[in-house]
Amino acid sequence: MPNIKLLQPTSIQEAVSMLSEHRDDAKIIAGGTAMVIMLRNRLIAPSALLSLGRLQNLRYIRHEPGIGLRIGALTAIREAEVSPLVREKNPTLAQTFGEVANVRVRNTATVGGNLSEADYASDPPCVLVAMRARVKANSVRGEREIPLTELFQGFYETSLAPDEVLTELIIPDPSPTTRSAYIRYVTRSSEDRPCVGLAAVLDMEPDGICKDMRVVAGAVASTPQEVQSAETLARGQRLTDKLTKEIADAYSSAIDPISDMRGSDWYRKQMIRVFVRRAIQKALASGRNGT
Amino acid sequence: MSIVGQSIGMLDGHDRVTGRIPYVLNFEVPGMLVGRILRSPFAHARITAVDGSRAEQLPGVSTVLTRADFAPQTPIKGVYGRVFRDQRVVAAEKVRFVGEPVAAVAAVGEERADEALSLIKVEYEELPAVFDEEEALKPGSPLVHDPRPQLDPAFSSLVGNLSDAGNICSHFKLRHGDVERGFAEADFVFEDTFRSPAVQHVPLEPHVTVAHYANGKLTIWTSTQMPHAIRAQMASLFNLPLTRVRVITQTLGGGFGSKGSLRLEPITSFLAWKANRPVKITLQREEEFVTVCKHPATIHLKTGVMKDGILVARQVRALFNTGAYTDIGPIVARNAGSAMSGPYRTPHVRIDSYAVWAHVVPAGALRGFGVPQAVWAYESQMDMIAERLGLDPVEFRRKNIVRDGDHYATGEKLEGVHYEELLRRAAASVNWAPEEAYWRKKSFAGSMSASQKKVHRGKAVTLVIKATITPSTSTAVLKLNADGSLNVLTSSVEIGQGAKTVLAQIASDAAQIPLEKVLVSEPDTDLTPYDQQTSSSRTTFSMGSAIVLAAKDLTRKLMDLAGEFLEVSADDLTLREGKVEVRGVPERSLGYADILRRACRGDLIGEGAFTTQGGLDLEMGQGIGSVHWHQAAAACEVEVDTETGKVTVLRFHPSVFAGRVVNPRLCELQTEGSTFFGLGQALFEEMMYDDNGQVVNRNLGDYMIPSFEDGPLELRVTLLEHEGAGEIHGIGETSLPPVMPAIANAIYNAVGVRIKDLPITPEKILRGLKEKNIAEVQHF
Numbered sequence A: 001m002p003n004i005k006l007l008q009p010t011s012i013q014e015a016v017s018m019l020s021e022h023r024d025d026a027k028i029i030a031g032g033t034a035m036v037i038m039l040r041n042r043l044i045a046p047s048a049l050l051s052l053g054r055l056q057n058l059r060y061i062r063h064e065p066g067i068g069l070r071i072g073a074l075t076a077i078r079e080a081e082v083s084p085l086v087r088e089k090n091p092t093l094a095q096t097f098g099e100v101a102n103v104r105v106r107n108t109a110t111v112g113g114n115l116s117e118a119d120y121a122s123d124p125p126c127v128l129v130a131m132r133a134r135v136k137a138n139s140v141r142g143e144r145e146i147p148l149t150e151l152f153q154g155f156y157e158t159s160l161a162p163d164e165v166l167t168e169l170i171i172p173d174p175s176p177t178t179r180s181a182y183i184r185y186v187t188r189s190s191e192d193r194p195c196v197g198l199a200a201v202l203d204m205e206p207d208g209i210c211k212d213m214r215v216v217a218g219a220v221a222s223t224p225q226e227v228q229s230a231e232t233l234a235r236g237q238r239l240t241d242k243l244t245k246e247i248a249d250a251y252s253s254a255i256d257p258i259s260d261m262r263g264s265d266w267y268r269k270q271m272i273r274v275f276v277r278r279a280i281q282k283a284l285a286s287g288r289n290g291t
Numbered sequence B: 001m002s003i004v005g006q007s008i009g010m011l012d013g014h015d016r017v018t019g020r021i022p023y024v025l026n027f028e029v030p031g032m033l034v035g036r037i038l039r040s041p042f043a044h045a046r047i048t049a050v051d052g053s054r055a056e057q058l059p060g061v062s063t064v065l066t067r068a069d070f071a072p073q074t075p076i077k078g079v080y081g082r083v084f085r086d087q088r089v090v091a092a093e094k095v096r097f098v099g100e101p102v103a104a105v106a107a108v109g110e111e112r113a114d115e116a117l118s119l120i121k122v123e124y125e126e127l128p129a130v131f132d133e134e135e136a137l138k139p140g141s142p143l144v145h146d147p148r149p150q151l152d153p154a155f156s157s158l159v160g161n162l163s164d165a166g167n168i169c170s171h172f173k174l175r176h177g178d179v180e181r182g183f184a185e186a187d188f189v190f191e192d193t194f195r196s197p198a199v200q201h202v203p204l205e206p207h208v209t210v211a212h213y214a215n216g217k218l219t220i221w222t223s224t225q226m227p228h229a230i231r232a233q234m235a236s237l238f239n240l241p242l243t244r245v246r247v248i249t250q251t252l253g254g255g256f257g258s259k260g261s262l263r264l265e266p267i268t269s270f271l272a273w274k275a276n277r278p279v280k281i282t283l284q285r286e287e288e289f290v291t292v293c294k295h296p297a298t299i300h301l302k303t304g305v306m307k308d309g310i311l312v313a314r315q316v317r318a319l320f321n322t323g324a325y326t327d328i329g330p331i332v333a334r335n336a337g338s339a340m341s342g343p344y345r346t347p348h349v350r351i352d353s354y355a356v357w358a359h360v361v362p363a364g365a366l367r368g369f370g371v372p373q374a375v376w377a378y379e380s381q382m383d384m385i386a387e388r389l390g391l392d393p394v395e396f397r398r399k400n401i402v403r404d405g406d407h408y409a410t411g412e413k414l415e416g417v418h419y420e421e422l423l424r425r426a427a428a429s430v431n432w433a434p435e436e437a438y439w440r441k442k443s444f445a446g447s448m449s450a451s452q453k454k455v456h457r458g459k460a461v462t463l464v465i466k467a468t469i470t471p472s473t474s475t476a477v478l479k480l481n482a483d484g485s486l487n488v489l490t491s492s493v494e495i496g497q498g499a500k501t502v503l504a505q506i507a508s509d510a511a512q513i514p515l516e517k518v519l520v521s522e523p524d525t526d527l528t529p530y531d532q533q534t535s536s537s538r539t540t541f542s543m544g545s546a547i548v549l550a551a552k553d554l555t556r557k558l559m560d561l562a563g564e565f566l567e568v569s570a571d572d573l574t575l576r577e578g579k580v581e582v583r584g585v586p587e588r589s590l591g592y593a594d595i596l597r598r599a600c601r602g603d604l605i606g607e608g609a610f611t612t613q614g615g616l617d618l619e620m621g622q623g624i625g626s627v628h629w630h631q632a633a634a635a636c637e638v639e640v641d642t643e644t645g646k647v648t649v650l651r652f653h654p655s656v657f658a659g660r661v662v663n664p665r666l667c668e669l670q671t672e673g674s675t676f677f678g679l680g681q682a683l684f685e686e687m688m689y690d691d692n693g694q695v696v697n698r699n700l701g702d703y704m705i706p707s708f709e710d711g712p713l714e715l716r717v718t719l720l721e722h723e724g725a726g727e728i729h730g731i732g733e734t735s736l737p738p739v740m741p742a743i744a745n746a747i748y749n750a751v752g753v754r755i756k757d758l759p760i761t762p763e764k765i766l767r768g769l770k771e772k773n774i775a776e777v778q779h780f
Helices: A012-025 A035-040 A077-082 A084-089 A091-099 A103-108 A111-117 A124-130 A228-234 A241-254 A265-285 B013-017 B053-057 B110-119 B153-159 B179-185 B227-237 B265-275 B329-337 B371-389 B393-400 B419-429 B499-511 B539-566 B592-598 B664-683 B739-751 B762-779
Strands: A005-007 A026-029 A048-051 A061-064 A068-072 A134-139 A142-147 A152-154 A165-171 A178-185 A196-204 A209-218 B033-039 B045-051 B061-065 B101-107 B121-126 B168-176 B188-196 B208-214 B217-222 B245-248 B279-282 B297-305 B311-323 B348-357 B455-466 B472-481 B486-489 B518-520 B573-576 B579-582 B585-591 B603-612 B630-641 B647-659 B718-721
Touching: A012 A026, A012 A048, A012 A134, A012 A165, A026 A035, A061 A084, A068 A084, A068 A111, A077 A084, A077 A091, A077 A103, A077 A111, A084 A091, A091 A124, A091 A178, A091 A196, A111 A124, A111 A165, A124 A178, A124 A196, A124 A209, A178 A265, A196 A265, A209 A228, A209 A241, A209 A265, A228 A241, A241 A265, A265 B762, B033 B110, B033 B265, B045 B101, B053 B061, B053 B110, B061 B110, B061 B265, B101 B110, B101 B265, B153 B168, B153 B329, B168 B329, B179 B297, B179 B311, B179 B348, B188 B371, B208 B265, B217 B227, B217 B265, B227 B245, B227 B265, B265 B279, B297 B371, B311 B329, B311 B371, B329 B348, B329 B371, B371 B393, B371 B455, B371 B739, B393 B419, B393 B455, B419 B455, B419 B630, B419 B647, B419 B718, B455 B739, B472 B499, B472 B539, B472 B592, B486 B499, B499 B518, B499 B539, B539 B573, B539 B579, B539 B585, B539 B592, B539 B603, B579 B592, B585 B592, B630 B739, B647 B664, B647 B739, B664 B718, B664 B739, B739 B762
Parallel strands: A005 A048, A026 A048, B033 B279, B217 B245, B311 B348, B486 B518, B647 B718
Antiparallel strands: A061 A068, A068 A165, A134 A142, A134 A165, A178 A196, A196 A209, B033 B101, B045 B121, B061 B101, B168 B348, B188 B297, B208 B217, B208 B279, B297 B311, B455 B630, B472 B486, B472 B603, B573 B579, B579 B585, B630 B647
């Protein structure tokens, strides 16, 4: 990697002003697990790398009542996975972070990096979309919040501007009646990325009526897929096997999946049907918030 | 007590887990340059121009190697290949696969070398290419080699007379009995075709070579399984006597057959020679995938059988896709071809096993040497035939297995055959019962779709017969030192299999020297004697036998000397607990160190050479195929999710005939390794090519190998030993081939879906289930 300038800001302010200066020429690097592969394979050739390594104040996990979990962008995925706070407040999220790649990668890769990369075959994005999480992003123009439903724009594409840096992930607290599940389905080695990842977040009345449902399929298309017309079917209804199957069928027919070496579009359509159903059933069977 | 037979830990185990093994990967020489290779982007193209002048002018670049360095007027031809001389150090007129080396540079660092590569200008004129072994044989298919390359005369008996054979590289024939008569007599004849894809070895340590040419001598430190063969071929490339080429090997970080031929040694050595400085080339992972792979194979079986399940005839047409360059493809095709009747009595056998050229990555040895492709075909078909005849597949096998005194399809008489016992143990290990066969399962009286269960279980038992390379030679030198310690000088390579440990155990026992005083060398062709190769499950057997012979030579010399000092005939002496002792008079004895001191010797040398005889003739495939035949069975139980097609291997039980076991724990570990290796190939390993002949999944994010999480929930190895002290049987790769058909047959017994193309992906199973359900609905 010859002639790449390394920028090492020590504050967010410095970071965004450097980004503003370099615009399209600089790439942000945090854990580097994805960025280094892209550099080595010459998929990208930036003239500068902006390392967030010195912004250790972006490495935190906090909980604020009324807001939810706040995870600094530089937090290692492994830290979020094993955090007692995350495990207590949102066990499904902790489990999801624990499914990413392998422990070596999780120790290095960061929560913010994972979202900024927008890899279609990563586990956390679809779960975070289903949980209606949002991120904070900073630039010289100031700070803004982006809902996860709007963050992912395409393969490795986000709505972050080139001079913006993702600083924080906010996951609102699930209501006491929320149940959730994530299923990662791999077709090859257990360390493969998912062929299909399915997140289900259900808000269930004590009498078994579904108040709200959010089901998001990951790894099947360029961005996490949510079929709102299918979700609507569940509202105010009991989630019988028949209804669950209808919702699963609706997801399967609405999504136009990709083909890759983990499965063809035909296979993914079948798997969306199977795992929408299984994820809903798993969420129903789980305790509050996936405990 | 004998140390042979004990499960001692690997002698280098501590060094391994603390990162102290001096792999060639970590080796450096002062003043060393880094070499990098420019590779072809085309599967088949004529090279119209190569210009390295701009790269040469880049500061920090020492040398650029191109075809101009091997121009016809130069004394060095740069052409090599063990069977056909079809490979070039760098491509000359043509490139024949995506990834073929076209030029190389040596520079002060990797980055500079990479920059230099980008400055080399190559112009190509693209030509039509062919990738598939069946397509390659069709008339009018683009020819990979035209004219045919020069054949090494030593291998003329291997290839046959094929002057006008298109892309056929070699043709092995086996003719036994009268196959036409057999099919005429048979009650049923079944024909099926089975395919195996290219897979990669994925050694943790990539190919790596350091070369230095100085004072008329070429020294090569290289991660290879064949130091002596590398020396011979490099000497020939450089027109040097063997004394002027020194090959040094350290412990390998894995090889699995990938490091069994010239790989980086020529290009690194020529760079070093031209640069007049040491050069190191380390392959990046993606380069591994365009360097060597397992032979993709298409195997068509025609099998004749009587109503009662007795096999009468087997005809095979096997195509092994050896890629763009021959390497040892013809030997793979022969090795697999010679045993395609499996471990079964078959009176009439006709086998045609071809190595075929195509514009894809050259294939080579990969754990099992063609046998996994063959066993995938015949053990899958055995279960298919059992179903068609309504037989219990285990009983069907038992009826047909070869037994002591039988003549194999190669004509040789079989001795020491253990299939009855292996089959019995394997079947028992999974509690096999005839009702386990899908067609006998009562629960499947109706259609699958009638069943509400989403997960189904199935079991299977498979067998393998496998040759070890014959003839072959191993040589060992034992050097007894003045203090009574022993150097074992051997060119066997420690490749993770535990060679250093088991060879030390064998030497310790044979020479009666405590294990802690025995040290096994690293291969160094200047110092350690000839060994053919570390492959084919042969090291413990072959090098172990050479060490036993060397120990006999050494102890005879010790007794001769001791006889003089003790004033008795050497015949009256015996070895006991590391001393030479007068028979029946324990107080009259001499320790080894005493003998050397009294003889005024600084050391004492024993040497042993172990050679096996045999080989098969070209036209009929008759002769001695193997000095002894390796035998194993596999049994497993799997679970199939019928909604997804996903397979979970619940338990796997390999049973291996191991002769005399030197180190039970290491044998088990080797066999466990084979099981994992087979699991990956059974369920997901596959090199994928795009339409232009480029490997698309050439990294470990896209190409999957099994992790421990993918292993069977239960994995228990059975080692079958000879009664008493018998001969050693290698087990390094024996239990791999039956893994893939065991899983396929167990899947069939679970859900009734037959997959004939590896790997058995969930998607293939799900498609099979859907088709089957449609078929069943139509049937009912």
